[in-house]
Amino acid sequence: MSPDAVPGGAPTVAGPPALTPPPGAVRATPLAVLGGAWFALAPILLAGLVGLPVVGLLTRVPPAALLARLGDGAVRDALALSLVTGLAATALVVALGLPVAWLLARGRMPGGRGVEALVLLPMVMPPTVAGFALLMAFGRAGLAGRALAVAGLSLPFTTAATVLAQAFMSAPFFILAARAGFAAVDPRLLDAAASLGAGELGLFARVALPLSHRALLAGAAMCAARALGEFGATITFAGNLRGVTQTMPLAVYVAMQSDLDTAALLSVLLLVMALLLLLGLGAAARSGVFGGLDADGRRR
């Protein structure tokens, strides 16, 4: 804004006509009306789209009936399996993803763009396609499957396969967030540390990691949420067996076909877990990890 501008009026400096309305003025052009309608309708429609199914889920079965189902063996098996495999998948993704995210953020990844695209591919892949691809690779007749068979290992139909499928689908979420967190670290701090003698590993472990811990936590939460909700790749690659590979989303799918109360209970449980993860994400977001604050918590 030009310091010569008179508040409430056109700027005194001659030039092209104002493209932004002066403060306080209302422009009733067709575009403005449509835009206003769009902005008014969109939140209502989106809230309805997301909110109605959630409300429907929570009100379908009375809480007493839901709690009665908690004692069901299949429900408890699915819950335990989901928690164990979700945790294992997240741990695997974090362990493998931290170095990859660091190398990508530093521009030191050999193959650069190609590796980046590869690592982010599962995010845009349809889950059943991913499951089929995992079979082609790690199935008994698969590329790596044959080698594994020689070592006496077989992946399909095992809990390990469930963890692998979940890790495959949720890895991009962590790596994207971690890379953004590392990239947001003030390069001057890294340079200063390097000049003081820190090697690459030291820069990573003692400078970048502590400074970007909120981004890493947010990424891990997103990864865990995706792993918990993983269905297509799991049922295609790992199979569906209670206590071994039947995680909660699979159990919901199976229960829906014969026992709606169990399906409702499992869905509510998944919803609660998702909400808890979301609350964690919300706290991380408020701390500024998604932008707006630099590493010291100051506005850029």
Added chain:
Amino acid sequence: MAPPWIRARDAIVALLVGSALIQPFSAAAASHSKSTSAVTVTVFAAASLTEAFDELARDFETAHPGTTVRCSYAGSQQLAAQLAAGARADVFASADTRWMSDAVSQGRIDGEPRVFARNVLAVIVPAANPARIDRFQQLARPGVKLVICAASVPAGRYARELLSRLEAVPGAGPGWSAKVLANVVSEEDNVRGVVGKVALDEADAGIVYRSDLLASLRRAVRMVPVPDSLNVVAEYPLAVVKDAPTGALARAFADFVCSAEGQRVLAAHGFRAALATP
């Protein structure tokens, strides 16, 4: 007041956005009017009926120009659940009477269901037979990876029934079926899922329908024989759905499946004839 070229730009953008918003509604209106002049018969059919009903659909469309038959294939339990939830369909063909009765008790069926086909089960192994299974008794061997359908799926229920019947054969005996069931590594939600896992060489064995042994799978799977006298006979009932959108055409399709011509097509696809004539 904005200069003329700005107002013109705004007007043009508003026009484009407005017409873009109207597009979906006009398209929907057009397709609605299209659907009343070209009728679509929606058939919910068990997964094992895929190829047979594809051919029956084509034959029906030829005999009734202007009609499209659209089939939705899934496990019968899933189709019954969809009908119970209010899905719109014209005809329901189930792989067992249990799920047809479920649909009837949900009030979704018009008239009496008719059995239009029968089927028997088959034990299959991959063509390479990695677990070296030559006799069905070997299914109980520890470490065999068996894939069957879940208990709520007709093919799964039939498979468990077959296993308990086979205990009567020498080499099996009491407790044999429990040992076989302990070898199950995955429970599929429709029978074609079982076929897929065996054909892909991932499972050591699977229990499917005889009719699932398609010509296209000849190089991928082999059958392990079971005594005919002990095999489970699956009965496939068919019925018109209540408030079928296409009314008389739905009944016509159901009649066509039960007719001599329809029965010929089913037989050609490996199904056995229904016991009573319609």
